[in-house]
Amino acid sequence: LRDDAKTVPTSTVALSRGERDPSCAGIAVAVRGPGGPVGALSLSGPGERFTDEAVARMETLIVAAADRITRALGG
Numbered sequence: 001l002r003d004d005a006k007t008v009p010t011s012t013v014a015l016s017r018g019e020r021d022p023s024c025a026g027i028a029v030a031v032r033g034p035g036g037p038v039g040a041l042s043l044s045g046p047g048e049r050f051t052d053e054a055v056a057r058m059e060t061l062i063v064a065a066a067d068r069i070t071r072a073l074g075g
Contacts, residue, residue: 013059018047025050027058029066032075041066 017025026044030037043058050058 013063015050015055017050023047027055027062029062031066031073032070033073034075036075038073038075041069 012029014028015025016027023046024044025047026042027050028040028042031039031041041062043062
């Protein structure tokens with residue numbers, strides 16, 4: 001675990017469009033426990049489904065879900 005990973009806010013969303021595969025995209029957000037990051041919640045799929053509008057909807061949902069999981073884990 002990198003030291004700087006402990007400072008990333010739970011609601012920070014990472015977006016990838018075609019970085020590893022030009023036809024794939026994904027978003028992810030950290031899930032935390034009492035001691036810091038314990039994992040991530042992510043969504044991925046075909047890049048053409050990750051329009052700006054779709055990503056905005058996904059962000060709202062994934063951040064809310066990661067926040068609920070983080071609270072359940074005591075983070």
